[in-house]
Amino acid sequence: MALSTSTAPELTAEQVQKILVQPLAEKSIFLAAGPRIFDTNGSPVRVPKMGGETDPAWHGQNELITEVEADFDEVLLLPDTIKSIKTITRYSNELARQSIVSLDAALRDRLVTDVAAKFDTTFLGIGGDGVTTPQGMFGWADTQEIEHDAALDLDVLLDAWGLALAANVNIGSLQWFLRPEQFTGLRKVKDTAGQYLLQPDPTADGVFRLWGSKVNITSRVPAGNLALADMSQIAVARDMNPTVKVLTERYADYDQQALRVVARYDAQPLNAEAVIKVTGIV
Template sequence: MVETTTANPELLREQVSSLLIQPLEAASVVLAAGPRIFDTAEPLRIPKLISSSDPAWVGEGELIPEHDVDFDEVRLMPTNRKSVKTLIRFTNELLRQSVIGLDSVLKDRLVSDVARKLDTAFLVGDGADNTVTGIVNQPGVQKAVLDAAEPDSLLDALALASAAEVTPNRWFISGADFYSVRKLKDSSGKYILESDITQGTTYRLFGVPVTVTNKLPAGKAVLANMAEVAVARDTAPTVKILDQRYAEYDEQAIRVTARFDLGLLRPEGVVVLDAASAGA
């Protein structure tokens, strides 16, 4: 018998990937910035070194000194981690009469809704009630002062990263602060925020790409090496067509569920800038 979505309202994994996961990686500013993504449906433990050995110069035939190293781990996707879920209802009349393909419209809506929710959690989530703890609230991150009218505050953040032997590859800045920084000029009258014509409408600040997002409040920014940011993604997100639940209304619905988590492999690889720190 031919398998159809009527007989199997739970979409196949390949369909879910093309409908939700792949577009989501492009729509989410955090996922698009290149964190390390781990696909897992179970609790994930990522080992990391917190101390290293001290290699020595050793001559021929001499004893090689032993060294102890300490390990720690980043724990992601606990069993009680909540999921991102959404449900969209639509009438059968709309399905039949749509001039533009309804499936395309719903796909864009689903991706947009989930991306907004995830980016808020990834950046500023407080971890309450078994939700995701965002980058700015992760323990161990470096702290700096943000002064959107003073370029030196941005250079100070880069200096912190350099002192920790971190090569940052992404700024996250709120829209309000971005345009304040956009006005800054160097001593020769040149804007310090450079447009990168090789990457479309993108900008670089002191050589580091800039992502503008309204998920960060004004007065808050992040400088990060995204290779130090780990995102756990449940391997089994679901997109289910509910064709009977709202039958008495002659409606259908699409339900989406997905689980994500975030942690830092090396917290000092992230610098959180805060304007409130200026008066502290």
């Protein structure tokens, strides 16, 4: 009998495809939503802002004009105490030479994606102290808040939209941040005739809207919360984009190389009332 691949598998090279399958990862949401980004060389960023309204008065001729005082405030981003996200991954030179894919490129893409995801989770989260780590959207002070304490419905979304209108925000920059299960739950709402109340726009492929505002669907929003924000009123200070450095000498004694990724960001609202949070959703 002639030898074949089935009788002599030891003599055949295993067929390995020259691709590396990445796990499914959520794309960056917060930075893609359009906040105002300020680049810096590492120094703290101070964004001056006007205070409250003054009260001009009516005056007749020859009357003394009353004086008004305008006050000022500022938003501080990236204080010196804010930490960076840093990560290092080592690999042997043998693995780098024998890999059927570009190992350094694959690891670079993986690490950069993970660092971006870490920032997204932070900015859309509820933690952070604003001193050593950036604060998340749901931890910002002085924002508007609706304590719903019930199942999500369209009425509470309209209430949030109404608060945005009352705060004189830019309606064109308003965006929703919802969890996947929240949005699918809303899409299931039907009228008395059994028709879905929310219908997709056939002219806008893949774009979801609620009350005319774009919907960002992300599992990084903390459970039981959602937000409606005027993204033009949110500032991001960027010290460094995720920056990759190949370390060839640090681990030379082990015949290894390493990839180091470093990034530093901060985010704060310029006008906190332009962010409306809905909490307590069950």
